[in-house]
Amino acid sequence: MQALNPLAIELNEELLDAAPSVFALLSELGKRIYLPKGILSQTAEANRQAFQFNATRAIALDFSDGTGDMMHLPVSRKLVPELTPESTYGYAPVLGQQALREVWGTHLLQENPSLHQKTFSLPIVTSGMTHGLSLLSELFLDSGDTLILADQIWGNYRLIFQTKAGADIQTYPFFNASNGFNTRGFHQTLANATDEKLCVLLNFPHNPTGYAVTRTEAQQMVDAIVARAETGCRILVMIDDAYAGLWYDDTVMHESLFGLLVGCHPDVVPVKIDGATKEEYAWGLRVAFLTFGLDATAMQPLEQKLSGLIRANTSGASQVSQTLILKAMQAQGYAEQRQRNYETLKARALKVKAVASDERYKRYWDVYPSHAGYFVCLRLKSGNAETVRQRLLAEHGIGIIALGETALRVAYSCLDESDIERVFAEIARVVEKG
Numbered sequence: 134m135q136a137l138n139p140l141a142i143e144l145n146e147e148l149l150d151a152a153p154s155v156f157a158l159l160s161e162l163g164k165r166i167y168l169p170k171g172i173l174s175q176t177a178e179a180n181r182q183a184f185q186f187n188a189t190r191a192i193a194l195d196f197s198d199g200t201g202d203m204m205h206l207p208v209s210r211k212l213v214p215e216l217t218p219e220s221t222y223g224y225a226p227v228l229g230q231q232a233l234r235e236v237w238g239t240h241l242l243q244e245n246p247s248l249h250q251k252t253f254s255l256p257i258v259t260s261g262m263t264h265g266l267s268l269l270s271e272l273f274l275d276s277g278d279t280l281i282l283a284d285q286i287w288g289n290y291r292l293i294f295q296t297k298a299g300a301d302i303q304t305y306p307f308f309n310a311s312n313g314f315n316t317r318g319f320h321q322t323l324a325n326a327t328d329e330k331l332c333v334l335l336n337f338p339h340n341p342t343g344y345a346v347t348r349t350e351a352q353q354m355v356d357a358i359v360a361r362a363e364t365g366c367r368i369l370v371m372i373d374d375a376y377a378g379l380w381y382d383d384t385v386m387h388e389s390l391f392g393l394l395v396g397c398h399p400d401v402v403p404v405k406i407d408g409a410t411k412e413e414y415a416w417g418l419r420v421a422f423l424t425f426g427l428d429a430t431a432m433q434p435l436e437q438k439l440s441g442l443i444r445a446n447t448s449g450a451s452q453v454s455q456t457l458i459l460k461a462m463q464a465q466g467y468a469e470q471r472q473r474n475y476e477t478l479k480a481r482a483l484k485v486k487a488v489a490s491d492e493r494y495k496r497y498w499d500v501y502p503s504h505a506g507y508f509v510c511l512r513l514k515s516g517n518a519e520t521v522r523q524r525l526l527a528e529h530g531i532g533i534i535a536l537g538e539t540a541l542r543v544a545y546s547c548l549d550e551s552d553i554e555r556v557f558a559e560i561a562r563v564v565e566k567g
Contacts, residue, residue, distance in 0.1 A: 140167040144434040152431035154400045157367045158330055163272040168440040173227070192223065216456055225452040227440045229258020229422075233459040237422050240462070241405075244378060247392025254432045256422035257439060260450045262375050265406045265423045266293050268442055273332060273369050274298040280332045281322055283307040283315075285536075287340045287373075300332070307342070312502050314350045320357035332369045333358065335390055338376040338505030341534070341542045343482075345385035345505040355393045362398040370394055374407040379475065381482045382504035395426035402426065409458045411507070414474055418454035478507075478546060484553050485509050485545045494557065497564045498541075507546035513539045513564060521563050529559045 137145070144167055149156040168174075176189040183189070193204040203218035213221050228234070237256045242248055259265035266289075274280065276299030282290060285307040294300040303326060305318035323331070335354070338345045346354070362368055372391045380387045394403035408421025423439070425432060443449060461467060482503070489500045489509055498511040513521065518535035525531045534542040541560070548556060 135165065137165060138167055140170065141165055143167075144437050147434040148431065148438075151434065152402075152427060154367050155402055155427065155431055155435065158273050158332075158369050158402060160271065160273050160275045160278075162275075163438060166272070166438045166441040166445075168227075168437045168444060173444070190224075213453065216453070216460070220456040221453045223452050225258070225449050225455055227443050227449045228436060229256075229450060230452075230455045230459060233258060233420075233455050234422075236459060236462050238424075241424060245388040245392045247388060248395065251392065251395045252426070252428045253391075253395055254425040254427055254429075254436075256424045257436070258450045258455060259408075259421045259423055259443075260447050261419040262373070262406055262408055262410060262421045263289060263293065264419075264447065264450075265408070265421050266290075266371070266373070267297070268423065268439060269369075269371055269404060269406070270294050270298045270300075271442055272438060274300050277301055278330065278332060279303055279326050279328045280334060281305070281319075281326065282334055283319075283336075283339075285339075285342060285540075287336065290334060294332075294334075307339070307344070308501070314344065314346050314354075316350055316353040316357070319354060320360075323357050323361045326361075326366075329365065330367050330369075331361070332371065334371045334373060336373040336375070337390065338379060340375065340506065341508050341536055341540075342501040342510045343503030343506040343508045344501065345380055345382065346390075347384065348386045351386050351390055351393055354390065355397055358394070358401055359398045362400040365400075367400045368402070370401060370403045372403060372405050374405055376411050376506035377407050378412050379478060379507070380505045381479045385504045391424070391426065413458055413461065413471070415454075415458060415461075418451070418457060420450060420454050420458050481545045481548060481550050481553065482509075484550050485543070485548075485557075488553055488557050489543075491557075494561050497561050501540075507544050508542050509545060510536070511541045511543070511560070513541065516564050516567060521560070524563045524566075525560060529563070531556060531559055533560070 141164065145156065145164055179187050179189040194201045195204040203222045205218055205222050234255050259268060270293050274294060278300050280294050280300040280302050282302055282304050284304045291302065295302050303322055305322040306315050309315040309317065358368055358370060372389060374389050377389055389405060391403055391405040394401060403426040405424040406421065409415045409418060410421060486503065489511065496514065498513050501510040501512060503509045518537065518539055518541050521541065522533055522535040525533060536542055545553065
């Protein structure tokens, strides 16, 4: 067994004292990881105290014009003329730009009324949602640990948590007989798991179906989690909010489960994974966030451990990407532009709902309930989903996603509203041919 570094031991003791439930959830790697007091800490000291010359940073400066600005290539500088060289080419802090973290924290309060008067951490920047989920996997999951998931999921979950981490995934049917969220199945799966440590992953708005929960369903989930925690189980609840804000139906809850889970029980540790990917229409910038329902005392050692993990793989998210998100969120007209995009997606979602559920298509498929996000899913009544997908692509030049034997996912986010009728008519035509 690898001996623990004294710095890791110190962080473990701090975490055990401040938040014993969090410590109990740590993986073996989570217990071993720490941020070395090496180049980064020495550079930080120099940034504060080196008033003459600072020769610590692994960057190059240009003194030809007397400014000592970040050295760069003018050909790339022309592409971002309004940003400073430092905010474009410099290294971002390991946990992300402080200003961006604060702005995103304010954004969370604005979008989630249930968070008011609650204690939660300053968001930590990650290199996209997948990186955030991977960090949680490394920090908390050992091979054989139980992760509870719905049977309909974003496929990358299995790659991250099962293939890489070796988690034992236990699933429950996502929908109940009434096509609502299967709160009973969720409760039973939690109750039947005998582990003293559990990890739960919830995703609403849901990928792939676009389902969003009602407030009643949300509270029933929280109640089930609390009931399991009351038995002495420590539970990490990961809330994948990739599509937060993209709700199109007034009957569902228009905020994250995170707000209801924060502070619900001492042995429940909720963490929100969200980001600029979908919320800010900035997919390739790869900026996402981890926010824990924990106080500052618990977060201090946990941030050091996360800093160690980030340092050991990506070293930090892109500086220019973070700057672009921050400046956009602070810009005049930001709210109006964001609302305009939302209205466009909502119009497509409502059109898809009307077209896909039309009487003429009922003999071909059922439509999974969809209230939010980017997608609608069809459950074929005959034929094979992959066969339909291939024929649509080869014969009609239409690309959709096949999920299992009978489900088709259509991303209306990338369809013009005027083309929606045609797309579903072509799907029906292929299904009819058999």
